[in-house]
Each structure stands twice: as structure tokens, then as C-alpha cells.
Amino acid sequence: MFRFRWGTMRRSWVLWLGLSTQLWAIGGPVPFVPTVQGDLAPRGLPGFYSSPARTAAPGFALAAMHDMGDVDEFAYAGYGEAGVGPLRLAFFSTYHGLDSLYRQSYSELQTSLPMETPVGLFVLGTAYGLSMEWLPGDEKWARHRYKGGVLFLWRDFAVGGTVYGFTDGMDGYVDGRGGVHWEPQGSFSFFLEADRSSVWLGNGIRFRYAGLDFRYGFPDFSVSLLLCVYWEGWFAGGLAGSGGIPLMGVFSGKTFAK
Numbered sequence: 001m002f003r004f005r006w007g008t009m010r011r012s013w014v015l016w017l018g019l020s021t022q023l024w025a026i027g028g029p030v031p032f033v034p035t036v037q038g039d040l041a042p043r044g045l046p047g048f049y050s051s052p053a054r055t056a057a058p059g060f061a062l063a064a065m066h067d068m069g070d071v072d073e074f075a076y077a078g079y080g081e082a083g084v085g086p087l088r089l090a091f092f093s094t095y096h097g098l099d100s101l102y103r104q105s106y107s108e109l110q111t112s113l114p115m116e117t118p119v120g121l122f123v124l125g126t127a128y129g130l131s132m133e134w135l136p137g138d139e140k141w142a143r144h145r146y147k148g149g150v151l152f153l154w155r156d157f158a159v160g161g162t163v164y165g166f167t168d169g170m171d172g173y174v175d176g177r178g179g180v181h182w183e184p185q186g187s188f189s190f191f192l193e194a195d196r197s198s199v200w201l202g203n204g205i206r207f208r209y210a211g212l213d214f215r216y217g218f219p220d221f222s223v224s225l226l227l228c229v230y231w232e233g234w235f236a237g238g239l240a241g242s243g244g245i246p247l248m249g250v251f252s253g254k255t256f257a258k
Contacts, residue, residue, distance in 0.1 A: 026061055026251055029077035029094035030106070033065045033247060036215045036226035036239055038191040038202055040179045042123075042151060042158040045079040045253075046090045049177070051162035052110035052125030053149030054090075056083035061235075061253025068246040072099045079253065088112040088125075105132040112149070120154035131166070143168055156184050189213075 027035045027047015035041075039049045043057045060080045067073035077094040093107040112125030129145035144167045151160035158181040165174035179193030179200075187206040194200070198220070204213035213226045228237030236252040 026063055026079060026253075027092065029063065029065070029092055030075045030096045030104075032067055032073055033075060033249065034200075034215055034217075034222075034224045034239075034241060036202065036213045036224050037189075037204060038179065038181060038193055038200070038215070039177065040151070040158070040160045040162065040193055041181060041191070042153060042160070045081055046092050046108060046110050046127070048094075048106070048108075049162075049164070051149035051151065051160055052090075052127040052147050053112050053123045053151040053160055053162065054088060054110075054125065055112075055114060055121075055123065055153075056081065056088035056090075057255065058082045059233075059253055059255040061251055063249060063251035065239075065247060065249035068248055073097065086113055088114075100136060103134050103136060106130070108145070108147075110147070112151075120152055123149075123151040123153070123160075125149040125151070125162075127164075157182050 026045040027039065027050035030048055035047045035050055037044060039047065040051050041054070043055050044050070045059070045061055046052070058081055063077045063079070065075045075094050075096045077092055079092045081088070081090040088111060090110040091108060094105070096104040096106065106129060108127055108129035110125060110127040112123050115122045115124070125148070127147035129147070131143040131145060133143065134140040145164065146167070147162060147164040149160065149162035151158060161176060161178035163174055163176035175195060177193055177195040179191060181189070181191040183189040189204040191202045192199070199218045200215055202213065202215040204211060209231055210227070210229045215224045216222070222241065224239060224241035226237060226239040228235055233255045235255070238251070239249045241247045
């Protein structure tokens, strides 16, 4: 899946024309929602922890997520992505609530630039996020968040990393994660990602009109799955998680691949 024809730089700018089959790999819009296909996936709609260093896959999607545990936590999100010359431009915006105690509106803009090298494709990405948070009927505040990411694509492999953090220091430190994705020619995919405290393993299988993906977290074990169906550019599906984060979610959208 990651094999590229090393032609002119202009060709590398439009690699998204053949890479849009997994645009439905939407990112988790808030921390309690995992990105089942990996936050360092080489393409896919953005998410709260996803790397901004990705190749472009134009399209849009809507999603709704709900925590199925004892706490009433929910999120509604909209996503969009476009390829403008050599650049990938992507955004998402989410409305997040926790019972009647807390509300958040978070929006993020991502951009990345691919650069062809003699041995593979190198991608640099950056992102800015604005978080508007409030306690209903009480205090309100704003927070700024930044991301940086790198990605290297060689044959069937993608190796990358990302760092992110809020500028106010409320989270205590700048965090990040790194990992590798492997998509051999065919219907399977695998990934390994890690940050300073957790490791995630994932695998997926593709059919002509559907796909199924799993994500496993350690050392606090959790498992999430995503099922998606797609037809003529449209896609729809759902995800579920258990273990540390019991949740359910649905999403739908469209790709603009030519």
C-alpha cells in the first residue's frame, strides 16, 4: 500500500489520488476515543492525538461518540481534508461534554508537506488547536495546543512520530508518540505505536466493500474495533471499545478520490 513511483516531484504532490481507500480512518476527536487504525497512520482524517504528518486524502466525515460507562461523556465531530498543490490541509472540530459538569469546543487545523527523496517519501506536518472550555453556568477559559510530526514512507512501511502539548502547562508536559505501520500489498495492515506510558498494537483486514480493524492497548489492557462499509466514495461505520474505555461511536462521510 505504501509503494510509490519515484517520478517527478509533481507526481508526489498528488499521491492522494491512489491512497484514498482508507480516508475513513477517522481520528478520535477527544482523548477518550481511540483512533483504531493508529494515530501515526500515513493517511486518514485528523484526531486529537493523530500526527499532522500525513499524505492527503480529500474528503469529509461526521461522527458521534458516547462513553458507555458510568459517566455520561459524549463527543460530536466534523472532519474535512483537501490536497492543495503539494500541501495537505485538514481540520476537525468537536463538541465534548462530561455529564452536566464540563463542556469543551475544540478545533484543530493540520497541514503537511511531502518531500520526495531517493529512498522514500518524507513528510513534515504541523497543527494548531484551540480549545474553548467551560463549566456550565460558571467559569470559561481558552487553551492553545500545538503539534509537530514527521513521517517516512518506504516500500510497505511507514515510520513516524509526533509531539503535542498545550501552552498553558495544565497537562504538566509536552507529550508524544512514535511507531511503525506496515501495509503489505494485499488486504492486511499492522501497526505498533507507543508513548512514554502505553503501547498499542493494531491490525486490519480489507474486503471489496468493507473493512475491519482492531486496536489493543497495554499495559492497562483495552481493545477497540472499527467496522466500515464503503461504496462509490461513500463510507459509514461504527467503533466500539472495552477495557479502560467502554464506548460506542458511529461515523459517515465521503472521499473525493478521482
